[in-house]
Amino acid sequence: MYSSSEKLPHWDLSNIYPGLDSPEFEQSYGKVVSLLDNLDEYIERKQISRSDALSSDADLSQLSERITEMVDRLNTIFSLVYTLNSYVSSFTSTDSYNTQAKRLYSQVQAQIVRAQQAEMLFAGWLGGIGNNLSEIIEFNSTASEHAFYLQDWADRSRYLMSASEESLASDLSLSSLRAWRNLQGTITSQLSIDFNLDGEVKSLPLPALQNIRRYNPDSVVRQRAFEAEIKALESVREPLAACMNGVKGFTNVLNQRRGREDAIHPSLETSRIDRATLEAMLSAMQSSFPTFRRYLKAKARRFNKKSLPWWDLFAPVGKYNRKFNWSESQEFILDNFGSFSGDLAAFTRHAFDQNWIDAEPRDGKRGGAFCMRIPDLEESRVLCNFDGSLDQVSTIAHELGHAYHIECQKGKKFLQYQTPMTLAETASIFCETIIMESALQAASSLDEKLAILETILVGDTQVIVDISSRYMFEKEVFERREQADLSADELCEIISQAQKATYGEGLDENHLHPYMWAWKPHYYLEDISFYNYPYAFGLLFSTGLYAIYQQRGVEFVPQLQDLLASTGLANAADLASRFDIDIRSIDFWEDSLEVIRQRIERYLEL
Known part of the structure; x- marks a missing residue:
């Protein structure tokens, strides 16, 4: 609870639009609709689709002109529609009661889907023009400036269905994949749990109850909050299991129809890494589990326990005043x-x-x-x-x-x-590290140092150990969902086994969290699966860069700025190579995990 009399700021949106009902906003929305109408007409007139490209007799100059036109139009449309989207989201995220903003948000989302459908047609067309694309990139300045984007989509187009099938899948996602996601969000956000706190019974939403379970200083209160959370999620497990089966089943069908190797394959593409990189990172993470278990057992001893029950994983240790x-x-x-x-x-x-x-x-x-x-x-x-x-x-x-x-x-x-999520966390984690390392150095007592180290290690454990359990869970769910629907009991069993395999003896196996699958929104996203391991990539990549900064000092700064400027222009391996980092080698990941191991050793010494 913020107790200062100093007023906290609200963001200023006035230089974007004067208001949701302003003529300027309405004009921009109308412009997006008009631009998309014109784009649809252009795509039809110029035959921008994979099948049209394969049968086209257009010469190189005509193909070049179409690339320039499509790139320019998509840049303009996406920039404007996502400006509208951000503006409307600024209202829905700060005032969930704003019905006007909710209505406008759904309208803007519909235009985003239209733009994405046009982009899919363009991607298929790029794949269809074959080697002509490389020639065009050499002499067309627009194509050259967007070479990575064009080549990336041309490669990915191999895994697109026909234009009509992709369009149908996109339209159906609004009332299937997105509907399942929205239902999961609605069910969990509307859970209201009666909980006795400090002698007063309050009706709490799930996030508030989870904060008590995580951070309340009283272990008995944390345990009661955990038990109330489990009971609440158990009461809605059947519809949530249906949501999980709906999302994973639909995604499996799309992956099969698109010729994907497995459920992980599309996520590698969107993360701009290859399977060798993922396997190297996961292997290094798995090798680090014993070190994390030492930390977890040391924390358990502070509570006079052999291992941690789930409600003590986030429990505060030390005191930062x-x-x-x-x-x-x-x-x-x-x-x-x-x-x-x-x-x-x-x-x-x-x-x-x-x-x-x-x-x-x-x-x-x-x-x-x-x-x-x-x-x-x-x-x-x-x-x-x-x-x-x-x-x-x-x-x-x-x-x-x-x-x-x-x-x-x-x-x-x-x-x-x-920017792929694997690289999107680079600057954010780097900046967070600057702050936490400074706070640690400035700590005036052992109690403060312990509290800060605990905060850091809780985060590290979530990103390395818990993320590993989530990856294992999702992988098995996808595999088993190919055969049949999974019951709520089966989902609970899969997540529990994953927690045992990752946390090991650091976690009390009698007090796991069998419903982690139920409330985590990441499992229900319609446009990306395995929204877990990129977090680990982000932490370890940024940790490795921070170690380089500590060695090189100020000369590192412009290199980092150049990297951040380029995250949309190359894959992760090529960008990492600028720092002589080989992300396909287990050595880099082990070096980054060594930094975390040293933090754990410092914690154990306190």
Whole structure:
């Protein structure tokens, strides 16, 4: 709870549009619809599809003209429609009661689907023109500037169905995949659990109950919260199991029809890594489990236990007494960012001064934190729920890292800055590390050092150990779903076995969390599966880069800026090679995990 009298900021959106009902917003929406109508007409007239490309007698200059036209149109449309999307999202995320914003959001989403359908047709056409694409890239400046995007989509087009089938799948996703996702979100967000806290029975939403389960200082209260959470999720397990089966079953069918190797294959493509990279990283992570179990058992001993029950995984250890008001949090972030780069500090000062951050928790505002791009303005906006804690200061630094990544891509066009999640966390985790390492060095007591190290290691454990369990769970669910629907009992059994395999003796096997599958939204996303291992990639890649920064100092800064500017222009392996990093080798991942191992050793010494 934020107790300072200092008012927390709301973000300023006035330079985007004056309001949801403003003529400017309405004009932009009308423009997107018109641009998409014109694009659909152009695609039909110029026969932009895979089948048309294979049978076309167009010469090289005609093909070149179509590439230029399609790239220019898609850049303009995507930039505008996602500006509209971000603007509307800024209202839905801060005021869930705003029915006008919800209606406009659904309308904008429909236009995004139209743009994506056009892009799929273009991708199929690119794959159909074959070697002509390489020749065109050599002499066409637009094609050359977008070479990675064009070649990437041409390669991925091998796994597209026919144009009519892809269009049908896209249309059906609104009432199938997205409907299952929305149902899961509605069920879990509307759960209300009666809970006795400090002698008063309150009706709590699931996230509030989970925060008590994680962070309440009283172990008995944490256990009661855990038991209430399990009971609540058990009450809705059947519809949630149906959602899981619906999403995974539909996705399996699409993967099979598209000729995919397996369920993991599409995620490798969107992550811009290959299977060798994933296997090297997962192998290194698995080898690190014994080290994490040492940390977990050491934490258990602090509670006079042999191993941790689930409700103690996040339990606070040590004590960090400092509370930040908003001005102090800004000063702390600016001072520490400045020690890394004056450019990063100046950008952050601009974000603070221009009110890019919405920090005040309030009724109707979503929890958590995020950073969103405003494409047409080349700006960002950050949402958080500031409570004065070091954890929230670190969260703000993390989201400002995302904003700085966007700043480094300034001048790039929409199709040039699309960043895979594996690389999207690079700047954010880097900035978060700057803050937490500084706080650790400035800690004035062993109790403070312990509390800060505990906060860091809880996060590391989630990203390495728990993410591994989620990956194992999702992989097995996809495989078993090919044969039949999975019951709620089977889903509970799969996640429990995955938790045992990863946490091992560090976790009390009598007190696992068999319903982690039920409330995690990542499993129900319609457009991406395995929304788990990219987090581990992001943490370990950024940790490796931070270690290089500690060796090289200021000369590293422009190299990092160049990397951030280029994350939409190359695959992960090529970008990593700029730092002599081989992400296909287990050695790099083990070196990054060694940094975490050293943190654990410091923790064990306290």
